[in-house]
Amino acid sequence: DIQVTQTPTSLSxxxxxxxxxxxxxNFNPRNFLNWYQQKPxxxxxxxxxxxxxxxxxxxLRFSASTSGTQSSLTIxxxxxxxxxxxxxxxxxxTPWTFGQGTRVEV
Amino acid sequence: QVHLDxxxxxxxxxxxxxxxxxxxSGDSINNYYWSWIRQSPEKTLEWxxxxxxxxxxxxxxxxxxRGSISRDTSKNHISLFLKDVREGDTGVYYCSRVGGRVWWxxxxxxxxxxxxxx
Numbered sequence: 394d395i396q397v398t399q400t401p402t403s404l405s406x407x408x409x410x411x412x413x414x415x416x417x418x419n420f421n422p423r424n425f426l427n428w429y430q431q432k433p434x435x436x437x438x439x440x441x442x443x444x445x446x447x448x449x450x451x452x453l454r455f456s457a458s459t460s461g462t463q464s465s466l467t468i469x470x471x472x473x474x475x476x477x478x479x480x481x482x483x484x485x486x487t488p489w490t491f492g493q494g495t496r497v498e499v
Numbered sequence: 500q501v502h503l504d505x506x507x508x509x510x511x512x513x514x515x516x517x518x519x520x521x522x523x524s525g526d527s528i529n530n531y532y533w534s535w536i537r538q539s540p541e542k543t544l545e546w547x548x549x550x551x552x553x554x555x556x557x558x559x560x561x562x563x564x565r566g567s568i569s570r571d572t573s574k575n576h577i578s579l580f581l582k583d584v585r586e587g588d589t590g591v592y593y594c595s596r597v598g599g600r601v602w603w604x605x606x607x608x609x610x611x612x613x614x615x616x617x
Contacts, residue, residue: 394560424601425601425602426601427601427602427603427604429604435609436593436606436607436608436609436610437544437593437604437607438605438606438607439603439604439605439606442599442601442603442605443599443600443601443603444601448603448605478542480544482544482546482604484601484602484603487546487557487559488546488559488560488561489534489546489602490546491543491544491545491546493543494542494543494544
C-alpha cells in the first residue's frame with residue numbers, strides 16, 4: 394500500500410494568513426493526488442484533483458502542487474469559512490489511501 | 500445535479516452482516532465508478548472499495564475479503580455488504596462518485612453512521 398503522511402495534524406492561524414499542509418507518500422503518486430475539505434458534521438468535498446486542479450467553485454486562494462513524493466496544499470488569505478479538516482488522497486494505486494487529516498482553525 | 504443518499508441499519512451486532520445502500524439521483528450509475536469510504540470515530544478515512552461502470556469491483560485488502568459491493572441498475576443504487584462485523588467497523592460510511600483520469604471522489608453522500616455493538 395502507498396502510505397500517506399500528512400502534516401501538521403492541526404494548525405491555528407489568523408484571517409489573512411497563509412497556511413500550508415503537506416502530504417508525503419512512500420511512492421511517487423504522479424498527479425494522482427486529490428485534496429478534500431470536511432466541515433464538522435458534513436461529508437468531505439472535493440477541493441483539488443490531479444495534484445493541482447481546483448474543483449469548480451473553489452476559491453482561488455486555494456492552491457496545490459506536487460514534487461515527487463511530496464504534495465502541498467496552500468491556503469492564501471485565510472478566511473473564517475476555511476475552518477475545516479483537510480485530507481489528501483492518493484489514487485495512483487489501490488488501495489486508495491488518505492492522509493490523517495489536518496484540522497485548520499481560523 | 501448528482502445526489503447520493505446512504506441508508507443503513509444504524510446498529511449492528513458483532514459477527515452479523517452489515518448492509519448499506521446508496522441511492523443515486525441525477526446521474527446513471529452506468530456512467531461512473533462508485534466508491535464506499537468509511538470514517539472512524541477518530542476521523543480517519545479508509546477507502547473500502549469501488550464498483551466500476553461494468554460492474555467489476557475492487558476492494559481494500561484490509562477488509563480481508565469481508566466486503567462486497569454490488570449494484571442494481573434498475574434502481575440506480577449501489578450496495579455494500581460487510582460480513583462478520585466487529586467493533587472496529589464502527590464509523591460513518593459514505594458513498595461517492597469516482598471520476599476523471601485521477602479517480603477523484605465527488606460528490607459524497609451525507610454518510611450513514613454504523614455502530615457495531617452487542
